[in-house]
Amino acid sequence: MVSKVVIVGGGVIGSAIAYFLRASDATVEVTVLERDPTYARASSALSAASIRQQFSTALSVQMSLYGIEFLRTIGERLAVEGNTPSIDLHEGGYLFLATPASEAILSENHALQTSLGAQIEYLPREALQAKFPWLHTGDLVAGTHGLSGEGWFDGYGLVQALRKKAQALGARFLATDATGVVRSGRRVQQVRTAAGDTLACDVMVNAAGPWARPIAQMLGIELPVFARRRSVFNVSSPAQLAACPLVVDPSGVYFRPEGKTYICGTSPSADHDPDDLPLDEVDYALFDDVIWPTLAHRVPQFEALRIEHAWSGYYEYNVLDQNAIIGYHPELENCVFANGFSGHGLQQGPATGRGVAELILHGRYESLDLSPLGFARVLEGRPLVERNVV
Incomplete structure (x- = not known):
């Protein structure tokens, strides 16, 4: 049973995972490490903040179909104490x-x-x-x-709305970075922070965006994701x-x-x-x-x-195939990766957050099978090529 989850990275992916975890199971203790709560250099805040269904892989289309459903209903989903967030969604196509x-x-x-x-x-x-x-x-x-x-929206507003809702549901956000891990065999037991804390975890999530590669290296994993x-x-x-x-x-x-x-x-x-x-x-x-x-x-x-x-x-560019890497690594029982979205993170954030929460809590994907995006294809050199990279 999972009781403690540590998420490294509090951008749209990390905040979406935190939100779905707490919304699904209020007994799970969720801690998010985000070294820059202003998001001044976050991809979530600096992108062109758009959403489309015009992809070349079925899974990307399905993820963004759920993404638009989520964005259209963000007011009711992410309201906090009567305050309804707005992301100025414009479906211009x-x-x-x-x-x-x-x-x-x-x-x-x-x-x-x-x-x-x-x-x-x-x-x-x-x-x-x-x-x-x-x-x-x-x-x-x-x-x-x-x-x-299809269209565009306020990406910074989406990240803030996800973060605030996750916090309202009980997720804890710490303004610090992960500096190391304590690993025993195939499991990560603790995450060390720049603030000097040592956080015990049942599951660790790497959602560090463009900075995911050094986090993976702490775990002894080579991640083909670069800024x-x-x-x-x-x-x-x-x-x-x-x-x-x-x-x-x-x-x-x-x-x-x-x-x-x-x-x-x-x-x-x-x-x-x-x-x-x-x-x-x-x-x-x-x-x-x-x-x-x-x-x-x-x-x-x-x-x-x-x-x-x-x-x-x-x-956060996945040099293998410009598609996200989502799921557990075969060599680590309790470390989930959610990296390499290659410019699609904002629109795929809701589907990723929902899917990763399901994987952590239930051991499987229940709403949309994200397993084609798993780490196995990286280790096998088997790209899932996206032809519509913008």
Whole structure:
């Protein structure tokens, strides 16, 4: 029987796990170690905070279908003493665009998504041009557009709402970091903290986001998850784009409205994407060389752009297959990993929190089987490849 759980990392994943544990079983003592309660450098607060069902793997689609259900009902789920949280959810949809080279993948993904219940429409070029007349479609053949269940929200607000609800349910959050473990054979017995505490545990959870790798190394485990910097740019433009969704260009450049402005970004090329770059160094060259020319090509009105603000956050990037690693490690009986979400953590946080809580409390997944994301595929070199990484 599990009575004490220590979670390392109090971002969206760690806070969601804490919430679901306490909501499911109030007898379990839950302690969350979060070294920065301001979340100033947390991926949860620095990301573009979006949710979509347009993935290429069934499990990712299913996780985000539950994610949107959770976000839509966050007010009733996470209210504390009559105070109802709001995350300003805007279901503006995603629009993935395809050239002839990527049309087959777009079509395959669309068939998978709709078979699982996602409301995604397939738009041939003529329909795409009619629906989004501001879009340059000359080099496109089609696009897929989310009619509901996709959009963007306040990521920082979600983390705070999960944290406050977990605390209201009895979870304890400590502003410190894990510095070591006491391990006996196949079990972790205690977690040591930078504050000098030694916390006994029946289960330890690694939910440390971009900093999960050194936590795993304390356990003698090699985790293929690295901190990869992603820069986000807030730009102003005289462009008037009616009913603008979050648009993903075939190049990987994305943009979406943010009030009267727009935010945009892209992943750098593999040879310009090292680990652990400092967050205070925004990649302006990426904007000048890649993002702006792409935006101006795809939306001619974007030839006139001005950066208003820019920042960087980390992806906890799983180099094996850009999918999360969730579950117990075969060599450790009582250590759960929830890492490597590669930019999908906010939207997959609710499903992960629910699933990990079920695994800890019941020894199995009961709502949605997350076992394909388990550690076994890492050890066997068997990637579960996600083709729609944004």
